[in-house]
Amino acid sequence: MTEIDDTFRLAIAQANPTVGAVGKNLAKARQMREEAARMGADLIAFPELFIAGYPPEDLVLKPAFQAACMAAVEEFSRETDDGGPAVLIGTPWREKEALFNSYCMLDEGRITAIRHKVELPNYGVFDEKRVFQVGPMPGPLNFRGLRLGVPICEDIWEEEVCETLAETGAEFLISPNGSPYWTGKHDVRVNVAVSRVVESELPLVYVNQYGGQDELVFDGASFGLHADRSRAFQMAAFTEEVALTVWSRESGEWRCTEGPSVTLADTEELTWLACVHGLRDYVGKIGFPGVVLGLSGGIDSAICAAMAVDALGADKVHCVMMPYRYTSEESLKDAAGCAKALGVPYDIVPIAEPVEGFNAALKDLFSGREADVTEENIQSRARGTLLMAISNKFGPMVVTTGNKSEVSVGYATLYGDMNGGFNPIKDLYKTEVFKLAAWRNENRPQGCLGPDGVIIPPNIITKPPTAELRENQKDQDSLPEYDVLDAILTRLIEDECAVHDIVADGFDEATVKKVERLLYIAEYKRRQAAPGVKITRRSFGKDRRYPIINAFRDPGDPIPDFPEETERLYRFEE
Known part of the structure; x- marks a missing residue:
């Protein structure tokens, strides 16, 4: 295989997998690799856990499913002896008793490297600590002379993994993601990526999944940043595609000289x-x-x-x-x-x-x-x-x-x-x-x-x-005007505001307390509701999980600032 010198042709597979459809996902990966080959790519990078589909939840605990995913990756690896692009692809990977969220390099007809996710998210819609073990701190992998760091999704939301990769000689970061959409999420992702670029002084490519999975919808919108934080490329949201990015090394620094440049749509x-x-x-x-x-x-x-x-x-x-x-x-x-x-x-x-x-x-x-x-x-x-x-x-x-x-x-x-x-x-x-x-x-x-x-x-x-x-x-016979109701609900649900703080914003206290009561007592209905697309930071279901039996009501008084040693003794009384 030709060594990477001063030009690196990286294909981004912004792909839509189906959870559990291992054979179908493998077929899609083959098709996308063929497309990348026609583009002349050296390497094609897929999103996090692509072979399994993301998020696989407790399905990933099934030994037969783990075996099917690993076998698919092994099979795919043997196909990379054809002179075409190498592959970075996500999969569950078992080593003895430990199950990891992993990213594999496939090249020259074999699996040449495997890296395991370190930072496992355990908040909001994510509960990876339930099913995966924490991986060891990774070093870069060698791809035809180019030292690549592959921090997996949450690994770029904290400092340590990218810092370690930079210290151990990585020249370029490729981060596979399964990052679901909600309003304003793209700006959040870019800000996180910029922080890692500033700290590591390395270019970063963010490869995101596209498509719907139960309540979650993944918007893609994959992008890249140069080491100086400037935008290298931007892919469209809500599209499945393979995009070629071409990188040139000038004075030791990688710059993107070819790639998509899309302006993302407005919020509506x-x-x-x-x-x-x-x-x-x-x-x-x-x-x-x-x-x-x-x-x-x-x-x-x-x-x-x-x-x-x-x-x-x-x-x-x-x-x-x-x-x-x-x-x-x-x-x-x-x-x-x-x-x-x-x-x-x-x-x-x-x-x-x-x-x-x-x-x-x-x-x-x-x-x-x-x-x-x-x-x-x-x-x-x-x-x-x-x-x-x-x-x-x-x-x-x-x-x-x-x-x-x-x-x-x-x-x-x-x-x-x-x-x-x-x-x-x-x-x-x-x-x-x-x-x-x-x-x-x-x-x-x-x-x-x-x-x-x-x-x-x-x-x-x-x-x-x-x-x-x-x-x-x-x-409105039984509910406040919707602009008032929605403003109160946003504060109660998205922001977890206290009644006192909502009233301080100018809302009627009796109305706020009524809305809070209705919100709490309707929990049993929501538990039986159909799934639906997550749009806000705190959607009902996987995000906001309140008890059905819930006797708490906010008295509306200011919350005192208790010393730590007495805070545990404080209880609101109904």
């Missing part, structure tokens, strides 16, 4: 794409033929329908209007208009008979009691049952449509509008839903399969939200 577009790609991969990787959802004429179902069409195409999205006596003509018109604009199959299935059947069955048991939320929930559950029946009969997955504001305070019905397999807007507050709907009417991002132009009727965006489960019902 990235958020829309995250929801669309998360839904697309959830449906596609599991193997559903399409989706079905209830189209009520409201904003949440309309935006979910639009996202579903952008993700899957109109022919794979079935919308169903399920009217009852409280459904307005306005809602019927808006739902029909949305379905027409999206070009989706659309049916109307009235729910009067099943609802009245339930009411008749319960008439004697409920005798003497006034109608209340019980009868409202029967309507919602009748709709949920009908959607599940359509799913069972024809095969599409039910998309559920509750936003984060509603899910936070329990403004949703278990086994009713919470029915479904996936929720693309689960982590979007209501105010964000309105903003995104208006944005999509004016923009059609690249890769989206829906039509241009206005696809959500403007009246859906401007009219007051209502569940239409009783006469003249409006959401």
Whole structure:
């Protein structure tokens, strides 16, 4: 093999693996290596744990899965004796009783080096300490005369690994990642990478995964930095591709002379794409033929329908209007208009008979009691049952449509509008839903399969939200205005603020305490909710894990600054 002299041709595989699909992931790696070979690359680098798919969670503890991953890497290594590019690829790797998150160099028909991840993340959506052992501090690996450091994902979020690599002679850093998207994440990644570059005085290439996996969606957006912190290259977000970067050594310093230079989209577009790609991969990787959802004429179902069409195409999205006596003509018109604009199959299935059947069955048991939320929930559950029946009969997955504001305070019905397999807007507050709907009417991002132009009727965006489960019902009958509610929820959920601090920001104390109470008591509902795309720093599910039985309520008093020795004695009383 030709030694690396003063030119290094590195291909970046911004790839979309499927967790557990070892053979499929290997086939994708082969295809991408062939593409890199046509580009004349010396080396192609894949994301973290690519062969297994990321994150594999407890699947990685299964010995048969470990063996399949290792065998795939061994098989792939034998194919590198063909004179084509060498490969850096991530995989679980077992050594005796220890299981590591590892990165392997494949070259000259064999595995020439293996490095193990040192810093195992154990916060937020990550719990790698549960399944992997900490690797030994790594040194650089020798690639055809070039000394490469390969800090794996979290290894660049702390100083020690990159510092060790620099001290032991690394000339160039390639960091494979499985870094999921949330709003503002790209800036966070770049700031971390800049810190490591400043400390090591080495160029760094950040190789990130793309694609959806359960609640997580990976945006790719791989990039490189020169040793002077300047941007070397930038790949697009939410695309699967192989990009060639060409590096030249001048006066002992590596500079990128060829590579992609993409300007990343604004927040609204990235958020829309995250929801669309998360839904697309959830449906596609599991193997559903399409989706079905209830189209009520409201904003949440309309935006979910639009996202579903952008993700899957109109022919794979079935919308169903399920009217009852409280459904307005306005809602019927808006739902029909949305379905027409999206070009989706659309049916109307009235729910009067099943609802009245339930009411008749319960008439004697409920005798003497006034109608209340019980009868409202029967309507919602009748709709949920009908959607599940359509799913069972024809095969599409039910998309559920509750936003984060509603899910936070329990403004949703278990086994009713919470029915479904996936929720693309689960982590979007209501105010964000309105903003995104208006944005999509004016923009059609690249890769989206829906039509241009206005696809959500403007009246859906401007009219007051209502569940239409009783006469003249409006959401704000029982909830604060959404701009107030969302501001309070953001402080309670994303920032874990105390009630006292939220009140100090100008919010009514009684309202804050009411919202906090609703947030806590709805935890049991959220535990039974469908998964949905993570957009914020603290999504429900893997991120924010509160107990269902939870008697704590913030009294709203300033939190005293206790001495350490007495802090353990302090308890709030209900």
